[in-house]
Amino acid sequence: MNGDEQPGLDEIEQCFIAVLDGRMSRDEADRWAGRWVADDDLVWNDVARWGTEPSARDRPAQRSGRKLPA
Template sequence: MNEDGQPGPDEIDACFAAVAEGRTSRDAADRWAARWVVDTTLEWDDLSWWALQLLHGIDLRPGPEEPYLHDDEQVREWLAEFRRRRAARPA
């Protein structure tokens, strides 16, 4: 977290990884991201905003008994893409 208590790339990566590895529920990840996405007083870099928007909604289903809108493979792909983009950013 940065000095304002706002999550940084490490925390966002950890949340994605926890979902991808089954260590946290999609609902918990969605709620975690939602608190940041809805706070309009915060400013985000493009990569963090992209990732937070994916996490906020990661638990969506087309119906109550339907599988998740985005399957586990998609979540792993998002995590890999986040890590690729993060590594390509200037230090």
């Protein structure tokens, strides 16, 4: 997550994994994603937009209903 270029799906996924692994807090992930969501000049596909919306971390991570840790 270099911070200078719009993140791709791989980078967004790495953010989710970092939260699950405990290497990044949900707050840090929300701040990271918020930076990108707030930039109106960026173009997102539907999956990338979903992954960068702060509420995405509150959605079930899998069909079992397991959510990302707080």
